[in-house]
Amino acid sequence: MKKMLFLLGIIFVLASCTHNYISTEEWQNEATQTPITTFTQVITASPSATVIDNSSECLPPIKDFEYTLDVEPPTEAIPLIDKVLPSSSKWQMVLDLPDYSSLELVQTINNRTIFWIYTGGRQFVRYQVYGNDWENGDLY
């Protein structure tokens, strides 16, 4: 009888340990099933809009919702993520800029299109194009 109770005790302890331990895989699976937020209605189609197929230019997600956002990530090193330019099949490279730049304004005066670009110099530079001659404009 004592042996039986001893064995039952060991089984109980092992069962408790097993229950409390969650492997990384299980933890991630469990977290995946946890909704990141509640929602009342999924994004839906507008009946009057046309269907567009542009999905070929889309980048894949870096990471999925493997865990809730308020949980610290695993301790392995987070990889550097390569920077990706827009697809050359969809986008034309028009102008190589002098430094880090951001597009601030597109201005049109008669047949001139003027791009106001902020550069790393902390000031603006403009690129001016006549008509559709996009690649042969002037920086000024």
Next chain:
Amino acid sequence: MIGKMAIYINGPLKSQLKVFHDRENNVWGARYSELDEHEKPPVALLNYYNEQNNKWEPVTLNLDDQDELAIYQIEVDQDGMFWLLVESKDEFLLYGLDPRTMTIKRHLQDHLVKPPFTISNNTIYILAYHTDEGVEPGYDLIEYAINDEQAVWDYVPWDFFHPYSDNPMSSCGLPNSLFVDSHHRVWFGADGWREATGDGSYDWHVIIKDPVFIDIMPGAGKWVWVEPRIMMESTDGLIWFNSLRGTGWVDPVKGKWCVITSYESNVMADRYGNLWLIAGKWLFRRK
């Protein structure tokens, strides 16, 4: 094009000005921070760009304590009026400015307006916080008709504010953009939209967060989901956004979120409908 020399525009630094153009294609610059005392000469709250002498010229506005003000957002309506959401200490004030006469007038004084706002079809859409007695505190979406200065408002469900904000009353719980698309849907950033049902009521759609916006928080070394900021709608019905993850579009028909580049850029259209962005030092045009 490599090697062309760029001539920089003299005047206030970009870091203090948001540039925009009026209906006659004149360029203006709005200071979006309080006055930097160290900046010489000091940067005015609103500035006009003089093409002839390549200088920014300060604009005189009939507002008190302008050094302590910042223009959080500025939009131009279809009649050429400027609409300024001005940040003053811890509150926001909405002004209408006629650039022809420089007359400025405050609007929606009876509401605690909050950013952001947008203008569509001569109507201003803006959020306001309500604390009416007997009513649960929350946010309203105000529709303000510019022509007759009449406002109507509608309670915004809490689902439209970031659930991960510790304090939903703080500005960080607000959407980062309001946008009205060509189907009159009012987008609350990427959190959802409001759509008229046709019988005088509205459906509120909450968007499932797309994992494509998961990225690494710079400097923090942890994964985050960062809300995309909606900017514009192109003629093909795609709605363009930028985010920490990059720049791209959402197709409202399919509910497809697409990041086309990992570079974060504004997307802008020219008068011909071409779309433009900057990524990796390059100015790109959509083919």
